Amino acid sequence: MAGGLYVETRIRAGLECVWERTQDPARHQRWDLRFTRIAYLPVAEGEPQRFTYGVRVLPGLLVSGTGVSAGERHRPDGTRTSALRFACAHPLSFLTEGRGYWRYVPGPDGLRFLTGYDYEPRWGRPGRLADRLVFRPLMGWATAxxxxxxxxxxxxxxxxxxxxxxxLGETAARLAAAAGAVWGAAMWHGASPDAGPGSALPALLLAVGVPLAALLLPPLPGTPAARRCLRRPPGRGAASSAPPALLDRLEQP
Known part of the structure; x- marks a missing residue:
């Protein structure tokens, strides 16, 4: 899946816990920003699972698509994997079709949970340009x-x-601190307009330093952060980051 998106995190929790919260659609849609609604469709035993999904692009407007997935819960190496293909015919959907996989790799330091996926953007060449500049980075951030x-x-x-x-609360606090620093610097400088050049330095440090700190300081430990996830496979040719053969056996929905 060369050129696709890759995200990996390490979760210090049991394999069953992570499996249930990623494979159950009601739980999956709670934590994944990329989906607003996920619902399984009835299928015969032994057949790949078919599902519908929805993404709210505007208030009151849900763009829906279909997908098919399958999982391998018992693998000889102790790992698990799942794969999916999806498609969306809605004209407002940026994506036409795509495919991806999840891997669950137990280890002494926790469970490596990783994904690789790719998709085809809509709207021809303009869509591909928008995807490269805006949408694909946004999708990578949202996944992480x-x-x-x-x-x-x-x-x-x-x-x-x-x-x-x-x-949301931490973001609001950072924005308020940055805005307050800029306002305070403006008031400081305005209170002594006739002072020498050196008097502007504290105001400049306040106006630049606080917003910069608000932007660069790491989030609190209890706040989700995309920066904590790997965005590239840890090693070239690593088997755990290669698309599973299961993916090739799935038909496009």
Whole structure:
């Protein structure tokens, strides 16, 4: 899946816990920013699981698509994997079709939970340009942020809803600190307009230093952060980061 997106996190929790919270659609849609709704469709025993998904692109507008998935719960090496293909015919969907996989790799330092996926953008050449510049980086960030939210749920018991509230609250606090620093610097400089050049230095440090700190300081440990996830495979040719053969056996929905 050369050129596709890759995200990996390490979760210090049991394999069954992570499996259930990623394979059950009601739980999956709680932590994954990329989906608003996921619902399984009835299928015959032994057949790949078919599902529908929805993404809310505007208030009151849900763009829906279909998909098919299959999983390998008992592998000889103790790992698990799942694969999916998806498609969306809605004209407002940026994606036309795609495919991806999840791997669950137990280890002494926790469970490596990783994904690789790729998709085809809509709207021809303009769509491919928008994808490269905007949408693909945004999708990578949303996947990594969601994986860290899942980690907090499995490790600390922080529900996805509570984690989102913390993220919004911390973001608001950082923005308020940055805005307050700029306002304070402006007031400081305005209070002594006739002072020498050296008097502007404290105001400049305040106006630049605080917003920079608000941007660069790492999030609190209980707040989800995309930066905690790997965005590239840890080693070239690593078997755990290669697409599973199961993916090739799935038909496009």
């Amino acid at each position: 942020w969601s994986f860290d939210r899942l980690r907090l749920w499995c490790e600390r018991g922080t529900t996805p809803e509570r984690a989102l509230g913390r993220a």
